Amino acid sequence: MRTGTSSTLSGLTEIIAQNVLVLEESMENKGINIPSLNDVYDSQLEFHNEEPEVARSIDMICRAALQLIQTVRSSKAILMQTALSHITASALRCASELHIATILYEAGPEGMHVADIAAKCGVDYRKLSSILRCLGKQWIFREISPEVYANNRLSSLLHKGKSYEDLTSDPDTIYDKPEAALSAIVGHMSDEGAKATSYLYEALTDQSFGFSDEADHSAFSLGLQTEKSVWEYFEEPGREDLLDRYAAAMEGLQEIEPPNLAEGAFDWASLPPESVVVDVGGGIGSVPIHIAHKHPEIEFVVQDRPAVIADGVKRWEQRNQAGYIHFEEHDFFEAQPIKNPSVFLLNNVLPDWSDKYAKKILMRLRAAAGPDTRLVTRDTVIPYSCQVPVSDKTLSIPGVVVQQLPQPLDINGPSAFSYDLSLFMTVLFNGMERTLGHMAELLRSSGWEIEKIEEHDAGGHLPSSIICIPLKGWRDPREMVSKYRMSFFG
Template structure:
C-alpha cells in the first residue's frame, strides 16, 4: 500500500506547488513559460523569489518521479535505453538548419521544407515528427510545419543553438566511446587518453584538439556562454558568495582568469581589492588583451602565466574559478604545488567550482545537473567533479602545509566555494 500512498503524496505535492506557482504569477501579472511560438522561453521567477522558486523545483522533481512510477521500472529502463534517439532528431534539426527554413509566422509544407534544406521529404518528416514529441516544432495542420517557442530559440538564441550543436555534433561520438576508453586506459588521468581521442582518432588533448578547427572552437566558446547563463551559474554568485570585503586591501591572483571578466566584476563591487589575472599566452589574443576598463586599470592587471609553472606573485589570495574540475587529481596536485614558492603564511586558496552533493541531499534538478557535469568531464578531459572530502584530500596530497578550511555553496548557486590556508 506504500506504493499507492506515494502516488497520492506526489500528486498532492504537485497540486500544492502548482498553486503556489500560479498564485505568485497571477499576483505579479505574469505568464508562465509556454511552447507557443510567442510564449516565454523561461519561467519569470528568479532565485530571489524564494517560495515560488522552490515550488517550481519541487514540481520538476515530483512530476519526474510520478512519471517514472507510472511507467514502472521495466518501461522506465526501456525508455531510458533508447533516449539517445532524442539526440538523433535534434541533431538533424541542427545540422540541416531546419529552424532557419521554417517561417517564423505561418507554416510550410513538409515537401517545400524538404526542398529548402535538401533532404528527402520522408526522411525529414519522420525526424521532425519525432522532434515534435519534444516540443520542437508543431504541425498546425496535416502536412505542415510551424515553429514552437523551443524551435524558435534555435533560430534566435545563438549561444543556445551552438550548445545544441556542441552536444549533438561534437560530443555525441565521444559519449558513445567512454566505456571503450575506460577499457583501453583503465583509471587514466591523462587528458589525451579519453573517449575524444578514440572517437576522433587524435592524440591531442581536448583543448588543443578543439583549437585545430576554428568552427569547432567557435561553437565550443558560444556553447560555454549558454552553459554559463544556466540557472545557478551566474557570475553574481561569485561576486556575492564570498566575503571579499573582509580581505581589506588584498591582492588577488586570478589563476586561469582568461580576459579577467570575473576579476573585473569583483573589483567593481570591492574597490579595495587588486587583481592580477593570469593565463597562458594562447588564451590571450591581440584583439582582447588590455581591455580592462579605464576606471579599473590601476587595480586589474592582465598578465601571462601558466599555472603549472612556479608562481612568482606574492599575494594574499590565489583564486581559481572553474579550473580544477577540468583536471584529474594528478594535475590538480601539480597546480597547487606550483603555488608554494610564492606562498606566505596565512595566504588563502579560494576555489569557485562545482562540488558533488552527498546522494539524496540536494534537490533533483541540482543533483542531476552536477552528476551530468561530472560525466561530461570524464568524456572530454578525464577529469571529474569532487565531493567536499575529495577537496580536502586534494590539498593534503599537494602539501601537508595546506590546511583545508571549509566548503560552502551560496544560496541558489550551483557552484561552491572551497577555501584552504597556507600554514607555512
Template structure:
C-alpha cells in the first residue's frame, strides 16, 4: 500500500512536469529559472495557461506530500519548530535592504562583510541569516559567504535604490505593494505569534468574540480594535505601510474580476448596485465603465467617502457628474437606508468581523432587501483539508465549484493552500474573525434570511476568492 501511495505521488509529479514542458514548448514560453537574479510578473507567463498553472500546482503539492511521507515524523516536526527562524531571517533581510543591496551588486554577488557594511549590521550574524534563507532557496550562496539574489528573494525588492532607501526610510514601501505586505506581516504576526497560546488559553481573550479582545489586543497591550490602534499618532509608520500593502494587494487583483461576480446583463435597466463598505469605489469602477445603465452607490464612513470622491473626479468625472455614481455616508453595522437596491455588493468585508457582527451586517441588508434583490458577497472560501462527503455541496442550490485536488493529494492541495489559511489565522488573531468555509458561510446566510444560490471562482490565480450570490428566503 505504501509503495503504491509513493508511486502515485511520483507519477503525479512526473506527469505534471511533462505537461508543463509540453505547454511551454508549444507556446514558446520559457519556464522561469529558480536561480534567475530577478523576478517580475512577466517571468510567470507560463501560468497564464490554465493547464500549466494547474500542473505546477499538482506537482508542487505532490512534492510537499512526498516529503511529509519520507521524512521521519520527529524530523518533520522539528523542521516545523525551527521554521520560526525563517520569517525572522526574512524580516532581517527585508528591513536591512539586503535584496536591493544585492541587486545593485549584480550577479557576482557580495560578501557578507560588504553587505553588512552597507546596512550597518554585524557581518557574521547577517551572514548566518542569509545562509539559513539560502538553504530554503531564498537567496543563493554562490561561494563561501558570498550571496546573490535569486527569483524568490527578488520578489521582496522595492525597486528603489539603496541610496534612496537610506535617505527616505519612511517612504520605503510607498508604491511597493508586495514588499509592504511582507513588512507588515513580519512585523505584526511575529509579535502576535509569541503570545497566541497565552491569549487562546486565557478565559477572557480565548473565548472572546469582540474585535477589541483579540490576540492582537494582548500582543500589543491595547484596548483598541486593530484599525483604531493604527489611527494613533504613534502608529503613523505602520498605518502608512498598511495602506501601501492594501493598495498593492488590490492592484494585484484582476480589474475585470468584479465582472465575473454576477451576470450583470441580467439586471434591469437603471439597476442600482449598492457597494456596502465600498471604500473608494475601485471595485465598482469597472462595472460603471462597462454597464452605462447601472448606477453605483458607494457607502462608507465620512473620511473614506471624501477620498473616494476625489478619486472618481480624477478617474471618471463624467460618471460622477451624471449621477451614475453616488457616494453615501453609512456605517454597515447600522440599518441599511436603501430599500430598493437591485444588488447589495459586499466585497471582502465580512472576513474582518466576528460572526456576531457579520450576522448583524447581513441581517440589516436582508431587512432592506426586496424579493428580487441579489446579495453578492466576495470573499476567500477556505477549503477543508478533507474531501467533502458526496451530496454535502451538491445539494446546494446552484453550482458550487469547489474543485478538489487529484488523489492521493489532500483535497486542498496541502501546503500550497497556506495563503488562505494564513489569512484565516490573521483574521482570528487581529479581529476574532475568519475566512469562511463554504458550509460556514451557507449557514450564516441562512440564519440571516439569505439562500446561497451560486459560488463562483472569480480570480484565476487561485482557487479561493469567490463570488457568492444569495437571494432572500
C-alpha cells in the first residue's frame, strides 16, 4: 500500500514527466534540440518562457523537482546548506570580477588549466580552484578534465562582450556592452548587496534602525558603514564604477525578461499621437528604449537624479536609435513638473521605498495627473505562500491570475525568487516588493484606484503592470492641512 510520502513522491515525479513531454514537443515542433548545460549559451536554444504553455511547464517542473529534492534530502543537510548559501554568491562575484568567463571564452572549447587562469588574474591557484568547483556544483563553469575548466551554458553568460585585454586595461568601461548587463546585476547583488545582507539581523534588532522607514537606516547603512542612502552613496566621488554598474544592472534586469514584455506593460498603441509618457525614476530609460522605436508618435520623458540622467543621455546617444526620448532631471519627492500626461510609469521604483516614501512619490503624481492620466506601476507582485481565500478582494481585480497547482504541489517553491528580491529591497532601502492587497491599499491611500492588472503568472516570476486611474474625490492631505492652517490663522 502507498503511504502519504510515497504517493507524494510519485505524484511529483508524474508532474515532472508530463511537463517534460510538453517541453520536448514544443522544441521538436520548432526543430530545436534540447539545450545542454554543457554547451555555451545560445539564446535560440533556450526554452522560450514568453509562450504561456511552455512557461507553465517550466514552472511545474521546477516546483515539482525542488519539492522532490527537499522531500528526500536530509533535513539537517538542507538547513546547513541554506546557512552556507552566501558562499556561492561570493564565489560568483570572484569569477565575475576576475573576468574568468572571458578568459575561458578566449581559451575556447579546450578550456584552460586553473593554474594558468589564476596566473593570468594574479590570484592563488588553489583558492581559485575551490571557487570554480563551488560554482561547478551549480553548473556554472565545467571541469572538463582534472583542473581544466571551460565555459558552459551558465558561465558563458558572464562574458562581458569585450576582450580580456580591454576589460583589464580600461576598467571604467567594463559594463559598456549590452552583454555585460547580467554581470552588472551579479556584481551589484554579490558585492554591495552581499555586504549589506550580512547585517540584516543587526539592522532588524537595532533600536533605531529596526522600525525605521528611512532609506539611510537600513542594513546597507550598517554593512557599508555609511550614513547615506544607496543612491547618495553611489554618487559620492570615487564611486563612479558602482553607479555605472548599477545603471547597467537595471538594463540587465530588463534583459532577463522575455522579449516584448515591457512593450506589453501597457497598450501603448491606444495612446493618441504626441501623447506624453513620463518614466518617473526611469534610470537610463531601460523601458522606453524597448518601446520608443516602435512608437515614434509617443513622446517619452525619462526623469531621474542628475548623475543618472547624464549617463542615460550618453547611452541613448551611443545607441542612436529611432524614437523620441527626452531625459530630464527631477526629484520625484518634489512637485511633478509635467501636468496631465497620458501615462506616468513607475518601473521597479516603488519596491525601493518603504510605504511612507512610496506614498509620497505616488501623491506627487496624483497631484499632477489629469482626469485621463493612467499610472502604470510595474514591479514584481509577490504571491502569498498559501492559497488566497475566495473572499480576498484582490481576486475581483480585472486581469488577476489565480495560482492553480496540481496535487501534490505545495504553493511554496520557485516563486521564492520574488521573496528573495523583496527582502533584498528591505536590506538595501527599507523597501519591499508588495502583495497585490498591499499595493491596492498603498495606491488607494495615495489617490489611485486600480483599473486592471497585466499579470503574467501568479508566482511573481515576471513583473506585472498595475494600471491605475485617479481616485475620484481624492484630496491631497497636505493641501487640506495647509488650507486648514490658512483658515485657522485667518
